[in-house]
Every structure is written in C-alpha cells, then in structure tokens.
Amino acid sequence: MKRVIVCFSLCTVVCHQAQSQNMDIDLLRKFNARNPTGQTYWLQTSNSVYYAAPTITAGSLAYGLIYKDKQAIKNSFESALSIGICLAVSGGVKSLVNRERPAQRYPDLINSSTESYGKSFPSGHTTLAFATATTLSLQYKKWYVTVPAFAWAASVGYSRMRLGRHYPTDVAAGALVGIGSGYLSHWLTKKIFK
Incomplete structure (x- = not known):
C-alpha cells in the first residue's frame, strides 16, 4: 500500500512539473517525428493497449474457467481491477487538469499524423500500458515476463510523444498512475481473495 501512495504522490509532483511548459515542449520536439507520414508502426504500438489489456484479462479468465x-x-480479476482503477484515475485527473494536447496548443511546432482530441494530462494509453505491465510482473515475478511487459509499456509511452499526442510529463504521469494502479489492484486482490 505504501508503494501505491508513493506512486500517486509522485504523480502530483509530475503534475506540478507540467507547469514548466518550455522544458516540456522542448523535450517533446526531440521525440516528435518531423514527418508525420510513415508513422504506422508507432500508431499500431500506441493502439496495442486496446487489444493487449483486455486480451490478457479475458485469456486468463478463459484459461481459469476451462x-x-x-x-x-x-x-483475471486483478487485471480487470487494475484496468478499472487506472482508467478511473486517469480520466479523473484529465478532467481536473484539463490540459490541451501539444498538437492543438503548438500546431506550428508539433507534428501529428491525425487530429488529436480530448485532454492531454496524463496519457491514458501510457497509464493502461503500465498498469498492464505492472499487474503481469506482480502476478508472474519472472524476468522474461517483466522485461518484455515494461519494454512494451515504455514503447507505448514513447509512441505517444513520437505521434505528437502527449508531452513527456503526460507520459511520466501516465506511467506513475499505471504503476500505482497495478500495485493497488494487487493489494486489493490479496485482501479480497484471502
């Protein structure tokens, strides 16, 4: 539980850091693709969270039932709980912070292959990817699960900057919320399934 509190506390520090827009935009410009065409790989990496998280949850449930x-x-319960927590926290923080996406705020500086809608802080894709990776690593505790899971989550976070959809602080906050959600769901699952 202490780790969850630390992760969510760090999120507020990152949120405060989001105020220093110059550093954020300068760093984002280094990650952002100069030419928005040919971004298919990064777009697929970014959208992989929509398939990976529910597939892992449903696959685990199906295996368990069969x-x-x-x-x-x-x-599977823990995975579903982690997804629910991370989406609720991420959505709530997005509503509170109400930060514009970088391509909307700086259309002359940031390239985006498609129109970006919604709010920016924190990155929901990154949150979901890190919640999934954390949950898997806590469940299986094997390096060959943990390393690929976090490498995938980090690539999702990077893709959000590469595509011009999020600032670095959005991605960092998303990672923290995702990790915190994974730890919180793990702790709650232990309490529920005593």
Missing part, C-alpha cells in the same frame, strides 16, 4: 485454475481466475 482448466478450473483458481489462480488464473484471480489473476
């Missing part, structure tokens, strides 16, 4: 594996069923 093979009567209680641990797999518990893991």
Whole structure:
C-alpha cells in the first residue's frame, strides 16, 4: 500500500512539473517525428493497449474457467481491477487538469499524423500500458515476463510523444498512475481473495 501512495504522490509532483511548459515542449520536439507520414508502426504500438489489456484479462479468465485454475481466475480479476482503477484515475485527473494536447496548443511546432482530441494530462494509453505491465510482473515475478511487459509499456509511452499526442510529463504521469494502479489492484486482490 505504501508503494501505491508513493506512486500517486509522485504523480502530483509530475503534475506540478507540467507547469514548466518550455522544458516540456522542448523535450517533446526531440521525440516528435518531423514527418508525420510513415508513422504506422508507432500508431499500431500506441493502439496495442486496446487489444493487449483486455486480451490478457479475458485469456486468463478463459484459461481459469476451462482448466478450473483458481489462480488464473484471480489473476483475471486483478487485471480487470487494475484496468478499472487506472482508467478511473486517469480520466479523473484529465478532467481536473484539463490540459490541451501539444498538437492543438503548438500546431506550428508539433507534428501529428491525425487530429488529436480530448485532454492531454496524463496519457491514458501510457497509464493502461503500465498498469498492464505492472499487474503481469506482480502476478508472474519472472524476468522474461517483466522485461518484455515494461519494454512494451515504455514503447507505448514513447509512441505517444513520437505521434505528437502527449508531452513527456503526460507520459511520466501516465506511467506513475499505471504503476500505482497495478500495485493497488494487487493489494486489493490479496485482501479480497484471502
């Protein structure tokens, strides 16, 4: 539980850092693609969260039901809880901070391959990716699960900057909220399934 509190506390520090817009935009310009065409790989990486998170949850549940594996069923519950927490926190913070996306605020500086709508802080894609990676690493505790999971989550975060959809502080806050959501769901699942 202490780790969850630390992660969510760090999110407020990152939120404060979001006020220093110059540093944020300067760093984003280094990550952002100069030419928005040919971004298919990064767009697919970015959108992979919509498939990975629910597939992992549903796959674990299906395996648990087919093979009567209680641990797999518990893991699917934990994954679903992590997704729910991260989406609720991310959506709530987006509404409170109400930050414009970089391509909307700086159309002459930031390239975006498609129109960006919605609010920017924190990155919802990054939040979901890191919540999924954290949940998997807490469930399986094997380097060959943890390393690829966090490499994928980091690539999702990078893709959001590369595509001009989020500032670096949006991505950092998303990672913190996602990690915190993973730890919170892990802690709550242990309490529920005692």
